[in-house]
Amino acid sequence: MKITRLFEQGVFVVTSEVGPIKGAVSRDKTIHPTCAREAMFLQHNVHAVNVTDNQSAVMRLGSLAASVLLKDKGIESVYQLTCRDRNRIALQSDLLTAYSLGIDNVLLLTGDHIQLGDHKEAKPVFDLDSVQLLHMAMGLRNGYDITGHPIENPPDMAYGAVVNPNFDPIELQLIKMRKKVDAGAEFFQTQAVYDEAVFDRFIDKAAVMGRPIQLGVVVLKSPQMGKYMNQNVSGIMVPQSWIDEIGSVDKADRKKKAAEMTGRLVRKLKDRVQGVHIMPLGWTDVVPDILAHAGIEVKRLAFAA
Amino acid sequence: MHATIQKPIEEIVDHIDPKEKVFVVGCYNCAWKCHSGGPEETEAMAGRLIARGVQVVGYATPGPQGMSLCKLDNTRKVLKEDYSEQTRQADAFLVLACGQGIHTVIDATDGSMVHPGCDTIFGGETVSATDIEEFCSLCGECVIEGTGGLCPMTLCSKQLLNGPCGGAENGHCEVDTEKPCGWILIYERLKKLGRIDLLDPYRKPKNHAKWSRPRRLRVGPDEATFVSLAGKHTVNNRN
Numbered sequence: 001m002k003i004t005r006l007f008e009q010g011v012f013v014v015t016s017e018v019g020p021i022k023g024a025v026s027r028d029k030t031i032h033p034t035c036a037r038e039a040m041f042l043q044h045n046v047h048a049v050n051v052t053d054n055q056s057a058v059m060r061l062g063s064l065a066a067s068v069l070l071k072d073k074g075i076e077s078v079y080q081l082t083c084r085d086r087n088r089i090a091l092q093s094d095l096l097t098a099y100s101l102g103i104d105n106v107l108l109l110t111g112d113h114i115q116l117g118d119h120k121e122a123k124p125v126f127d128l129d130s131v132q133l134l135h136m137a138m139g140l141r142n143g144y145d146i147t148g149h150p151i152e153n154p155p156d157m158a159y160g161a162v163v164n165p166n167f168d169p170i171e172l173q174l175i176k177m178r179k180k181v182d183a184g185a186e187f188f189q190t191q192a193v194y195d196e197a198v199f200d201r202f203i204d205k206a207a208v209m210g211r212p213i214q215l216g217v218v219v220l221k222s223p224q225m226g227k228y229m230n231q232n233v234s235g236i237m238v239p240q241s242w243i244d245e246i247g248s249v250d251k252a253d254r255k256k257k258a259a260e261m262t263g264r265l266v267r268k269l270k271d272r273v274q275g276v277h278i279m280p281l282g283w284t285d286v287v288p289d290i291l292a293h294a295g296i297e298v299k300r301l302a303f304a305a
Numbered sequence: 306m307h308a309t310i311q312k313p314i315e316e317i318v319d320h321i322d323p324k325e326k327v328f329v330v331g332c333y334n335c336a337w338k339c340h341s342g343g344p345e346e347t348e349a350m351a352g353r354l355i356a357r358g359v360q361v362v363g364y365a366t367p368g369p370q371g372m373s374l375c376k377l378d379n380t381r382k383v384l385k386e387d388y389s390e391q392t393r394q395a396d397a398f399l400v401l402a403c404g405q406g407i408h409t410v411i412d413a414t415d416g417s418m419v420h421p422g423c424d425t426i427f428g429g430e431t432v433s434a435t436d437i438e439e440f441c442s443l444c445g446e447c448v449i450e451g452t453g454g455l456c457p458m459t460l461c462s463k464q465l466l467n468g469p470c471g472g473a474e475n476g477h478c479e480v481d482t483e484k485p486c487g488w489i490l491i492y493e494r495l496k497k498l499g500r501i502d503l504l505d506p507y508r509k510p511k512n513h514a515k516w517s518r519p520r521r522l523r524v525g526p527d528e529a530t531f532v533s534l535a536g537k538h539t540v541n542n543r544n
Contacts, residue, residue: 084463084464091309095337095507096512109459110463110465110470110471112472112479113463113472113479113480115462115479115480115481116403116479116480124462124463126463126464126465127510127513128510129463129465129466129467129468130465130467130470131467131468131507131508132466132508132509135507136510162471163471164471164472166474166477167337167469167471167473168473168476169492169497171467171492171501172488172489172504173471175468175470175501175504176467176468176469176504178505179468179505179507182507183389183507190401191471201496211500226308234472234474235471235472235473235474236480237474271408294487
């Protein structure tokens with residue numbers, strides 16, 4: 001089901017995320033890859049699950065294969081597709097393939113640079129940028145490839161995009177967001193937000209663009225992770241107060257604490273967005289707890305998808 | 306200019322056959338400015354090779370000062386006429402220049418064996434006597450009208466045309482905390498010029514056929530023709 005239908009019905013849309021395994025899916029169907037096991041915790045607690053595309057430029061199982069795997073298990077997926085590793089032929093072909101395999105939701109991104117990952121000597125592609133990718137996806141929906149050639153049975157999926165409220169100067173990020181809206185982006189998920197001030201300077205200007213926005217949150221598991229993210233993860237700043245708070249409890253109590261902290265932030269900001277995107281980095285089991293702390297009940301559509 | 310950096314001497318020596326007689330050629334323009342192949346480095350290279358047992362039959366940096374090795378007629382005259390005796394003895398040419406200069410030596414010597422003495426690293430601006438920086442990627446289709454003259458194909462690590470990715474932090478690119486985000490540079494420049502509006506229009510995907518290799522330019526006093534896989538593109542220079 002396209003998650004845009006939920007937004008249209010005024011449903012507060014809850015998504016979470018899993019990263020495909022570094023390896024292949026076993027032929028033995030009784031062996032579930034880690035990403036599928038993680039997704040099982042989410043199945044009845046969120047509307048859809050993002051499947052990342054070689055996240056942080058670390059080579060893994062393809063996001064399309066993992067997205068289809070989740071669909072087969074009855075979990076709605078949001079297939080992430082980046083410009084980093086594919087030229088315009090591969091991007092279009094993958095979109096056609098995704099639709100053909102039953103995918104309904106796609107998140108279109110630039111992708112982290114290869115220098116951030118585990119194959120630093122690879123050739124970065126970036127044939128298109130994320131705005132051009134959105135344009136191209138809309139073209140396919142309208143029946144034409146990027147060169148203008150008609151295609152058979154155009155794919156119709158929900159197309160989302162990403163925006164980073166942490167970006168400074170924010171005006172420059174908002175110009176790009178506007179271009180994504182004009183290109184056809186139907187919903188937005190934000191990069192991880194920890195700081196209310198960061199959210200405040202962003203949300204009103206973003207909201208007037210008229211597309212649903214899901215607040216992005218990354219579960220902070222430990223003070224070490226906060227420091228690591230500040231040093232190594234691009235575009236995210238974890239405030240010292242968060243690092244101190246998660247460090248204030250014993251390791252055994254950190255899942256509980258992380259759920260409380262993340263839920264508290266979401267509760268404060270949820271009325272100003274149309275959904276939340278929770279990135280648990282493997283801790284999918286804390287997602288129900290986060291939603292409870294945030295006071296969010298995951299509503300289904302009144303009618304069947 | 307074409308920025309070059311010398312290959313490590315061990316690598317250069319390793320590529321030369323002990324039986325080979327070598328003539329060393331430098332470039333009096335770009336490689337001279339890079340201290341990778343001017344007259345001093347060329348002479349020094351001859352000495353360094355001899356000290357390592359290489360048979361050097363001569364060396365030259367075709368001048369005058371400022372002359373590019375890639376100007377074929379000049380290089381041919383110098384190597385075939387001015388240094389004819391030494392170059393006739395040579396089995397191979399060690400060239401301290403960019404890849405264009407190396408090919409010029411092939412043409413100037415009717416197809417002789419060549420050894421590259423440098424890595425050609427980029428086309429750059431000579432910002433000072435000690436700094437050469439890259440501002441152009443030679444992509445064949447300039448997009449800098451909309452960016453205040455700063456090239457996103459070069460200054461943005463992902464070559465994005467419609468604005469920055471979300472990865473910059475403290476003004477720096479996600480690939481390197483020392484490197485400024487190209488799109489923030491563009492933004493700040495346009496802001497200073499009062500032309501932020503230039504960022505608004507959608508920029509279409511590039512025609513990468515213009516970036517095909519090899520490309521060719523035919524020039525004349527009235528018109529020029531650029532030949533790539535995108536086709537022949539002729540422009541009148543006068544009307």
